[in-house]
């Protein structure tokens with residue numbers, strides 16, 4: 598599906614995530630059968646973007662989260678672009694994930710890390726459930742994007758995080774990419 602069709606069916610926020618994530622996914626070159634985890638479902642922008650690129654994805658968020666950031670009708674949106682069959686939803690706590698070691702090829706945490714209480718535990722858990730040679734892709738808004746979000750949508754939105762803070766002990770190799778909205782931190786789990 599092209600960007601204009603995504604914008605028409607889901608609006609510009611989804612269109613934007615779709616457009617900006619595309620070059621990152623192209624560079625990652627993940628296998629189409631890769632096992633992907635999306636942490637922090639929210640509106641489902643990242644899960645739907647991954648599915649629109651042909652990937653199957655497991656997504657979830659904290660079951661008890663009643664904030665304005667959670668449970669934002671991802672299924673309805675996924676149906677509008679015909680990718681609901683590629684997305685599985687399972688509520689979970691990122692701080693203590695209900696997954697076995699080394700299960701996923703790639704983990705996406707988009708606009709979510711700064712909403713999670715224990716970010717160190719989330720980082721460590723992500724590494725635990727990631728296969729060797731897998732990647733953790735953390736999308737965090739740029740400072741000007743946080744200003745925009747506060748002005749236009751969520752006045753109390755938290756500051757963005759620099760996830761490298763949580764990598765001090767493990768020292769995974771990390772690359773940083775940029776979109777116009779996000780800084781994207783890609784951690785590589787090497788054997």
Ligand SMILES: C[S@@+](CC[C@H](N)C(=O)[O-])C[C@H]1O[C@@H](n2cnc3c(N)ncnc32)[C@H](O)[C@@H]1O
Pocket residue numbers: 636637638639640641642643644657658659662666667668689690691692706707708709712713714
């Ligand atoms: C702004 S939303 C993320 C946006 C979403 N990734 C998207 O692409 O539309 C923040 C998400 O983080 C989730 N979250 C917060 N704490 C969490 C935790 N401990 N475990 C799992 N998800 C959590 C919230 O429930 C919410 O779904």
